[in-house]
Amino acid sequence: MPDQTNTIDSVDLLDLNAQYATIKDEINEAIQEVLDTQYFILGPKVEELEHQIEEYTGAKHAVGCASGSDALLLSLMAMDIQPGDYVLTSPYTFFATAGAISRLGAEPVFLDIDPKTYNIDPNQIEDFLKGKHPLNSRFGLKPNKVKAAIPVHLYGQMADMDPIMELSETYDFTVIEDAAQAIGAKYKGRNAGTIGTFGCFSFFPSKNLGGYGDGGIVTINNDELAERVRVLRVHGSKPKYHHHVVGVNSRLDAIQAAVLQVKLRYLDQWSDARREKALTYNTLFKEADVVADYDKLGCTPDCIPMGDDNCDMHELQNNIITPTEVEGDPANDGRHVYHQYVIRSGRRDELQEALNEANIGNSIYYPVPLHQQECFSYLDYKSADCPASMCASNQTLALPIYPELSTEEQQYVVDTIVNTLNS
Numbered sequence: 001m002p003d004q005t006n007t008i009d010s011v012d013l014l015d016l017n018a019q020y021a022t023i024k025d026e027i028n029e030a031i032q033e034v035l036d037t038q039y040f041i042l043g044p045k046v047e048e049l050e051h052q053i054e055e056y057t058g059a060k061h062a063v064g065c066a067s068g069s070d071a072l073l074l075s076l077m078a079m080d081i082q083p084g085d086y087v088l089t090s091p092y093t094f095f096a097t098a099g100a101i102s103r104l105g106a107e108p109v110f111l112d113i114d115p116k117t118y119n120i121d122p123n124q125i126e127d128f129l130k131g132k133h134p135l136n137s138r139f140g141l142k143p144n145k146v147k148a149a150i151p152v153h154l155y156g157q158m159a160d161m162d163p164i165m166e167l168s169e170t171y172d173f174t175v176i177e178d179a180a181q182a183i184g185a186k187y188k189g190r191n192a193g194t195i196g197t198f199g200c201f202s203f204f205p206s207k208n209l210g211g212y213g214d215g216g217i218v219t220i221n222n223d224e225l226a227e228r229v230r231v232l233r234v235h236g237s238k239p240k241y242h243h244h245v246v247g248v249n250s251r252l253d254a255i256q257a258a259v260l261q262v263k264l265r266y267l268d269q270w271s272d273a274r275r276e277k278a279l280t281y282n283t284l285f286k287e288a289d290v291v292a293d294y295d296k297l298g299c300t301p302d303c304i305p306m307g308d309d310n311c312d313m314h315e316l317q318n319n320i321i322t323p324t325e326v327e328g329d330p331a332n333d334g335r336h337v338y339h340q341y342v343i344r345s346g347r348r349d350e351l352q353e354a355l356n357e358a359n360i361g362n363s364i365y366y367p368v369p370l371h372q373q374e375c376f377s378y379l380d381y382k383s384a385d386c387p388a389s390m391c392a393s394n395q396t397l398a399l400p401i402y403p404e405l406s407t408e409e410q411q412y413v414v415d416t417i418v419n420t421l422n423s
């Protein structure tokens with residue numbers, strides 16, 4: 001039964017007002033400063049932020065741009081990715097990851113995820129590069145056309161980067177980290193965005209470091225590539241009005257930079273709070289005795305019926321799987337920054353309905369994996385080409401998580417889920 005003393009009757013998925021309330025004066029002052037200068041595009045505020053992001057991540061260069069999507073696009077353009085080139089990536093991510101590849105006429109190659117972390121499975125990459133992946137033979141995809149890979153650090157936990165970097169050296173392709181959800185995350189003590197050749201971050205308002213509009217940044221260690229991205233973001237212009245290459249218009253605004261400078265000061269404290277909330281959820285679910293032991297489920301892609309969207313994990317009817325820290329485990333020198341707190345259940349839709357009824361914000365990230373999106377139907381993937389991604393799409397549910405979330409609110413979310421599971 002729900003705790004009768006708990007008077008909460010709604011919880012937002014994310015409450016940006018709560019965050020703004022804690023930093024209102026600083027933010028307003030920072031924006032006012034920009035208004036007083038009337039310097040709105042790039043300029044000193046953006047340069048300051050770029051240096052602060054360099055310091056924060058440890059990357060040698062940070063180049064601000066208009067969005068996380070453009071950060072990916074500019075990185076691919078800097079590597080001169082062309083029509084016909086392959087770029088390996090995960091189908092279980094926000095659309096922008098693959099959209100950037102497609103916009104350059106290159107071909108996204110969707111390789112399945114590790115069902116435990118939801119990040120791209122390095123074994124799939126290795127199989128593909130060795131020509132041993134089913135996609136190689138079915139579509140005649142040649143490994144030597146792979147020019148880049150975009151691992152995504154989904155939900156705030158980094159992908160397993162060591163094997164990916166090793167493969168990139170052996171097979172000579174560029175690694176672009178999609179770190180849009182993972183600013184501040186760590187993998188074996190190393191920061192998100194500093195392991196691959198490029199790190200792409202988004203400042204979309206709902207991200208862990210969110211602006212008050214669109215924004216993004218690319219982190220780069222290589223001097224020449226950093227300069228290339230700087231030139232590409234201003235139409236390829238260098239010096240001004242002289243164009244050796246065709247770039248895009250993708251600049252960061254001074255107002256966004258001013259807001260982000262204020263928020264960056266709080267980012268680590270907010271990330272720690274997010275993890276604390278995640279651990280609280282874990283504990284509350286465990287105490288309610290509804291957490292399944294992932295390893296005992298034998299939940300590998302092999303256990304998912306091939307060719308069937310209707311993934312059926314019988315064990316997950318009266319219990320759920322809570323997020324698993326692997327690369328993000330502090331014991332592995334990792335840091336999961338919990339951009340999302342995502343559970344899985346065989347009765348996901350029922351849980352979602354119960355949450356909706358209880359006025360609890362929730363979301364499915366992502367209901368249709370990219371290899372099943374209509375715009376990629378020309379690639380002719382079957383759902384069973386990425387079974388773990390299909391299964392995740394059918395079973396995952398994101399719960400409210402943000403630094404200001406209260407324990408009472410979390411208890412209300414957990415009670416609602418537990419009552420549904422036990423009904």
Ligand SMILES: *Cc1c(COP(=O)(O)O)cnc(C)c1O
Nearest residue numbers: 067068069094096180202203204
């Ligand atoms: C948000 C996001 C992006 C795109 O960022 P925008 O700033 O919205 O363009 C790219 N990849 C992932 C994984 C994201 O979550």
